[in-house]
Amino acid sequence: MKVVLFCGGQGIRLREYSETIPKPMVNIGYRPILWEVMKYYSSFGHNEFILCLGYKADVIKNYFINYDETVSNDFVYANGGKSIELINSDISNWKITFVDTGQSANIGMRLMKVREYLKDEEMFLANYSDGLTDLNLLDMINWFSKKKGKTAAFMVYQPSQSFHVVKRRKDGTVDEISPIGNSGLHLNTGYFIFRKEIFDNINYGEDLVEEPFKRMIQKKQLVSWEHKGFWASMDTFKDKKLLDDIYASGPAPWEVWRKTEERFGRQINEVTPLEHGPN
Secondary structure: OOEEEEEOOOOHHHHHHHOOOOHHHOEEOOEEHHHHHHHHHHHOOOOEEEEEEOOOHHHHHHHHHOOOHHHOOOEEEEHHHOEEEEOOOOOOOOEEEEEEOOOOOOHHHHHHHOHHHHOOOOEEEEEOOOEEEOOOHHHHHHHHHOOOOOOEEEEEEOOOOOOEEEEEOOOOOEEEEEEHHHOOOOEEEEEEEEEHHHHHHOOOOOOOOOHHHHHHHHOOOEEEEEOOOOEEEOOOHHHHHHHHHHHHHOOOOOOHHHHHHHHHOOOOOOOEEOOOOOO
């Protein structure tokens, strides 16, 4: 299945970075969070991506046009750097379509602008590109594929923070206070599966989760998959620091591809010379 990645927003709450680079290009370790999300999907065999670009689209384009495979792969360095041969590759099987979906478009409109690239897809995946998880994607896809008559599914997560939820009346009287983990509330994590009928539910100008999702709820076409493992988003500097700390302590839980490498041994490709090695 193709994977639609929404990566055109400004990341206002990450001002420390987003004034110079778009939010999806903020690094976790030595690769952008966008790469981490793409690597996650690739580990489940989904290697065809459609990037919905907007704010600072050129930064994302240039990153992949000038992609340096040696940063995250083993290689042989010889002849004083005149010869660099990759021992393995991490994106050689990726196909990426870059689409400018507008500077200020909302998620719904970004999705509509890539509709033509999905015309042959009965089902496709989509993601906000700002959250990481260890979700077994195959389980969720198999579950949704059996949900006949359903148009969309998304992964939900029960927050584990220590703050409390308060139920109150208009006059200020408190009826209940409880930890958010006991509230029954769940978060939309931005991990979506859509059938092509999603486009029949979006009108021009609408955001994805507002009117279209409410419409599907009324028609009982929207379902959710609860994940109880790891999930974390990167909305603020504090969130980024948490992900950096998790990454540094390694292995990070969202690096599901490493589990495959540990079980079966790292896939070693034929030693391949870089097309443009250093002179």
